[in-house]
Amino acid sequence: xxxxxxxxxxxxxxxxxxxxxxxxxxxxxxxxxxxxxxxxxxxxxxxxxxxxxxxxxxxxxxxxxxxxxxxxxxxxxxxxxxxxxxxxxxxxxxxxxxxxxxxxxxxxxxxxxxxxxxxxxxxxxxxxxxxxxxxxxxxxxxxxxxxxxxxxxxxxxxxxxxxxxxxxxxxxxxxxxxxxxxxxxxxxxxxxxxxxxxxxxxxxxxxxxxxxxxxxxxxxxxxxxxxxxxxxxxxxxxxxxxxxxxxxxxxxxxxxxxxxxxxxxxxxxxxxxxxxxxxxxxxxxxxxxxxxxx
Numbered sequence: 001x002x003x004x005x006x007x008x009x010x011x012x013x014x015x016x017x018x019x020x021x022x023x024x025x026x027x028x029x030x031x032x033x034x035x036x037x038x039x040x041x042x043x044x045x046x047x048x049x050x051x052x053x054x055x056x057x058x059x060x061x062x063x064x065x066x067x068x069x070x071x072x073x074x075x076x077x078x079x080x081x082x083x084x085x086x087x088x089x090x091x092x093x094x095x096x097x098x099x100x101x102x103x104x105x106x107x108x109x110x111x112x113x114x115x116x117x118x119x120x121x122x123x124x125x126x127x128x129x130x131x132x133x134x135x136x137x138x139x140x141x142x143x144x145x146x147x148x149x150x151x152x153x154x155x156x157x158x159x160x161x162x163x164x165x166x167x168x169x170x171x172x173x174x175x176x177x178x179x180x181x182x183x184x185x186x187x188x189x190x191x192x193x194x195x196x197x198x199x200x201x202x203x204x205x206x207x208x209x210x211x212x213x214x215x216x217x218x219x220x221x222x223x224x225x226x227x228x229x230x231x232x233x234x235x236x237x238x239x240x241x242x243x244x245x246x247x248x249x250x251x252x253x254x255x256x257x258x259x260x261x262x263x264x265x266x267x268x269x270x271x272x273x274x275x276x277x278x279x280x281x282x283x284x285x286x287x288x289x290x291x292x293x294x
Contacts, residue, residue, distance in 0.1 A: 055081070118189025119263055122164035126186075127256040129169035130231055130238055134252075139233030140173040141183040141213050143198070144263055148224040150185055150193075157182050157196030164191055173231075183216070183228075199223050203244070210246075217241040227262045229255065 055077065062070040086093065126142060133140045143150065158179060162168065164186060172194050173180050182195035200212070201219035210218075217228035221241040228241040238250045240258055250258065 052081075116189075116264060118163070120189075122186055122189040123256060123259045123263065125164045125166045126169065126229065126259065127252050129166040130229065130255060131252045132166070132170060133173060133231045134236045134238050137233060137236040138170075138173055138175060138231065139180070139213055140169070140229075140231035141198070141217060142169075142229050143183050143185050143196075143217075143220055144227040144229070144259070145185060145187045145192075146225045146227065146263070148226065150187075150224060150226065153183075153196050153198065153220070154185050154193035157185070157193045160191050160194055162191050164189065183220070198228075201244070206246075214239060214241075214246065218244060218246050221245070227259065229259070 055074065059071065059074045059078070061067075062074060122144075130140065132138075143153070168191070169184065171177060172184060179195035183193075183198050184191055185193035185196055198216035199219040199222075200215045201222055203218065203222070206215065206218065211232070211234070213230055213233070217230045217239070218241045220226055220228050222244040225243070230239045230241070231237075232239070237248060238252070238255055239246055239248045240250060240255065241247075242258075242262060247258070
């Protein structure tokens, strides 16, 4: 098939002398660029990408118009900009190299379907655990990472790498366990941190009956797009914080439905749209989604 395509292209497009290795080279490069763009998307770096494009466009215009001083300045900006980009994306670069070194490079190129399956399991296991934790009035605090990476938060606790299970969560949040006071961080359906400290909410209008666990959950949802689920140690009620808004007294089925709506829709959108969202990411930036204030 490749040979027939090559013969056809060479016969009809003499200037396009594609070899099998060229096609393979293009395919690999396209896959790498596609996955790197998804990594940038998860860091909310749309503005950075637009800035780079604007800078490159300005360089082309200044070069075409023979603007010597402007071209010199832009060249220097690009020269030092490479160093700035390395600093900006240091966490992502470190994660990529760590996965290479640990033999888990395949995770970098994992499909949205695989990540969605892990998240499905995480949601069902979390709901199952929260039923028991709520009944026994055991406090719990879990953060489901979305597009904004929470590496700085994970550093405040104990780094883990394990699948989400009901029994594990109940053991972590048992009131005599060493990690029970902090938050569990879930990334792509896997636990990546426990005993993590979250920023408290600065909202002075919060109800006085909310404890530190709830204020930390709201604060985390204010500082990122994460979904935070909480079990009250005093009442056993289940709450969820999204976009700085706290939804309280959730039934287990309501919690599961909320998590599915908030976490699985992103995976399904990624699977349906493929690379198309990058056009909006680069040209239109990240849209601010308003929280449910009812």
